[in-house]
Amino acid sequence: MSSKKEDLLRTSEALFYQNGFHAIGLKKIVGESNIAMMTLYNHFASKDELIMEVLNRRERQYMEQLNFAIAADPSERKKISESIYVRLARAHADWMNGRAARGCLFLRAKEEYGEDASHPIVQLVDGHKERLKAFIQSADSERTTSEVLQLCLLLEGATALAESEGPEIAARELIAITERLFADLQ
Amino acid sequence: MSSKKEDLLRTSEALFYQNGFHAIGLKKIVGESNIAMMTLYNHFASKDELIMEVLNRRERQYMEQLNFAIAADPSERKKISESIYVRLARAHADWMNGRAARGCLFLRAKEEYGEDASHPIVQLVDGHKERLKAFIQSADSERTTSEVLQLCLLLEGATALAESEGPEIAARELIAITERLFADLQ
DNA sequence: GCTTTAATAGAATGATCGTTCTACCTAGAG
DNA sequence: CTCTAGGTAGAACGATCATTCTATTAAAGC
Numbered sequence: 001m002s003s004k005k006e007d008l009l010r011t012s013e014a015l016f017y018q019n020g021f022h023a024i025g026l027k028k029i030v031g032e033s034n035i036a037m038m039t040l041y042n043h044f045a046s047k048d049e050l051i052m053e054v055l056n057r058r059e060r061q062y063m064e065q066l067n068f069a070i071a072a073d074p075s076e077r078k079k080i081s082e083s084i085y086v087r088l089a090r091a092h093a094d095w096m097n098g099r100a101a102r103g104c105l106f107l108r109a110k111e112e113y114g115e116d117a118s119h120p121i122v123q124l125v126d127g128h129k130e131r132l133k134a135f136i137q138s139a140d141s142e143r144t145t146s147e148v149l150q151l152c153l154l155l156e157g158a159t160a161l162a163e164s165e166g167p168e169i170a171a172r173e174l175i176a177i178t179e180r181l182f183a184d185l186q
Numbered sequence: 187m188s189s190k191k192e193d194l195l196r197t198s199e200a201l202f203y204q205n206g207f208h209a210i211g212l213k214k215i216v217g218e219s220n221i222a223m224m225t226l227y228n229h230f231a232s233k234d235e236l237i238m239e240v241l242n243r244r245e246r247q248y249m250e251q252l253n254f255a256i257a258a259d260p261s262e263r264k265k266i267s268e269s270i271y272v273r274l275a276r277a278h279a280d281w282m283n284g285r286a287a288r289g290c291l292f293l294r295a296k297e298e299y300g301e302d303a304s305h306p307i308v309q310l311v312d313g314h315k316e317r318l319k320a321f322i323q324s325a326d327s328e329r330t331t332s333e334v335l336q337l338c339l340l341l342e343g344a345t346a347l348a349e350s351e352g353p354e355i356a357a358r359e360l361i362a363i364t365e366r367l368f369a370d371l372q
Numbered sequence: 373g374c375t376t377t378a379a380t381a382g383a384a385t386g387a388t389c390g391t392t393c394t395a396c397c398t399a400g401a402g
Numbered sequence: 403c404t405c406t407a408g409g410t411a412g413a414a415c416g417a418t419c420a421t422t423c424t425a426t427t428a429a430a431g432c
Contacts (some may be wrong), residue, residue, distance in 0.1 A: 004408090004409075018300075018301060019298075019301055020206070020209035020297060020298045022206060022298075023298055023301075023391095025388070025389060025390080026389080026390065027388085027389085027390095033230065033335040034370075035410090036409060036410050036411065037391085037410095037411090037412090038300075038392085038393090038408095038409075038410080038411090039408080039409055039410080041391075041392080042408070042409080043391095044391080046391080047389095047391090070206075076290075078395085079297045087248045088361055091367060102297050102300065103297050104346065107289060107350075108294075108297060109222045109292060110349060111206060111288050111289050111349070112205075112206045112209055113210075113379090114204075114288065115204060115205055115209075119197065120322045120334065125350075126350065126407095127296060129350040145293055145360065146359065149347065149351065149359045150359050150362065150363055151346060152347055152351075153340070153343040153346075153356065153359050153360065153363065154339070154340075154343055154363075154399065155343075156342070156343045156346035156364075157339040157341075157342045157343020157344070157346065158339060158340075158349055159260070159346070160290065160293060160342035160343065160345070160346055161335065161338055161342055161409080163293055163296060163297070164312065164316075165335065167235060170339065171331065172334050173335045173339050174339065176332065177336055177339065177367065179368060180367060181363065181367070190379075192377085208419095209416070211420080212419080212420065213418085213419085213420095221379080221380090222380050222381065222382090223380095223382090223421085223422090224378095224379075224380075224381090224422085224423090225378080225379055225380080227422080228378070228379080228419095232420080232421080233420065243414075244425090286419085326414060348400090371392060
């Protein structure tokens with residue numbers, strides 16, 4: 001991938017997250033990305049398509065982080081017995097900790113473009129949430145559908161709480177709750 | 187209060203919640219409100235001030251609902267022993283159940299106007315979250331600060347989960363978690 | 373009846389929006 | 403050297419934004 005396109009995507013994600021999708025203009029985005037307007041339109045047909053690529057990239061990175069967390073790590077014997085849900089919560093906490101706390105970028109996209117449910121951005125977000133549920137379900141098949149939804153509720157709640165309390169506090173409470181609710185089964 | 191102003195505030199809240207603050211224009215708002223543009227500017231100095239009045243109204247209504255839930259109801263003897271946190275969770279579930287599921291309007295406002303932290307809208311939202319914490323703390327003084335934050339996390343999580351799963355499912359899981367975590371103390 | 377107040381429709385303003393166009397430049401491949 | 407592909411700056415487009423102005427109307431208080 002062109003390094004210009006890389007710059008554009010990274011900068012776009014930061015600016016969308018910081019300002020919102022409608023609030024930020026393409027002029028500011030290409031300015032901060034140090035590219036020309038036509039370079040953006042050479043890579044993406046429209047602002048909507050840029051947004052969707054940003055979201056797809058972000059989903060890939062987030063899922064990678066969750067996936068890494070549940071992949072067995074032989075060097076960490078004592079944590080191996082930790083429940084899978086607690087490990088997922090820790091991975092989500094790690095995700096939050098390095099970043100600005102401005103909510104879930106996917107939900108924010110759905111909120112801004114959701115006036116009609118058939119909008120491609122909305123469908124992308126709905127797909128993301130479905131894939132996340134399916135991933136959690138498959139990560140621990142012993143858990144019920146209700147437990148899957150409860151972990152989703154906790155992860156979303158931590159992301160939202162971080163917006164007012166900061167990521168560290170939100171992460172701490174997320175892990176505390178997850179440990180009480182989803183301690184190891186055996 | 188003028189009935190035109192009432193109409194305007196009610197319509198504005200619905201449109202802001204449905205579309206987002208930047209995404210909806212004042213032309214559409216006055217159109218749907220059946221008022222003239224100058225009537226809006228007769229009541230509010232700017233769009234920002236309209237937004238802040240909408241948010242203040244919403245906070246008043248939400249807090250009223252929470253307050254009603256913990257006020258002792260002598261006709262409901264069997265529920266009187268229910269923990270205060272569970273009753274707050276039920277009140278939040280009731281709040282969600284009648285409404286469209288588009289997240290927390292306060293956090294959305296902060297997300298859209300939060301590029302600088304001194305923006306009046308951001309300060310209003312921060313104040314709202316602080317007041318909510320203080321209310322929960324004072325509603326059950328036996329609980330620790332950490333437990334206050336945990337209930338906040340659950341309420342925020344339910345609001346977010348409702349955006350993908352619907353309010354009924356989110357409400358059900360919120361109450362299930364709250365009952366497990368915060369059953370009555372005695 | 374007269375005055376004041378609030379509301380009206382609609383145009384105007386200047387800014388910014390997403391998108392497109394033009395004309396020029398640069399670097400690497402053949 | 404020449405060709406090509408991708409990048410450049412900057413203007414232009416029509417649409418929409420928040421805000422203001424104008425001129426008119428309807429109702430209520432004295």
